[in-house]
Amino acid sequence: MQPLSDQAVQDQLAQLDGWVLTRGQLTKEFSFKDFDEAMSFVNKVAKLAQLANHHPDIRISYNRVNLQLSTHSVGGITAKDFELARALVR
């Protein structure tokens, strides 16, 4: 797995809803009605992450969930990150 070029990252980002590049990571913040709904989403994310064997960093702040994706092993963003980002919908 190779890191994508900056241009490839920008091109693929443009096709995703709400994901941005923050400090070298694909990042999206999701808001929910309350903590219970946020946790339901986090558990859905966890299942998808296990299936993909690729794990975003997850931050939960009451009703907000922030996801950050990158491929640590290659020090960049790969096709795998975009594949998972596309699956991580609420």
Place this chain on the structure above:
Amino acid sequence: MQPLSDQAVQDQLAQLDGWVLTRGQLTKEFSFKDFDEAMSFVNKVAKLAQLANHHPDIRISYNRVNLQLSTHSVGGITAKDFELARALVR
């Protein structure tokens, strides 16, 4: 609910295992065998948070879980934060 004095925070911190004061929040990092174990712990934390009606910020980074506690409504650390911290054991 009143914020605790700095001295009271330090006194109570000294009685807790592994919790430190970071940027005005009670913070502890827990490490697990893998992501599944980390998520099990997060779900336990979520249940205790709902029972206490008090919600730590939670960060999950693969097998590591970072918890941060403060009482936003009073802009400080309260007895409620310490009560929950004592319950948040692995």
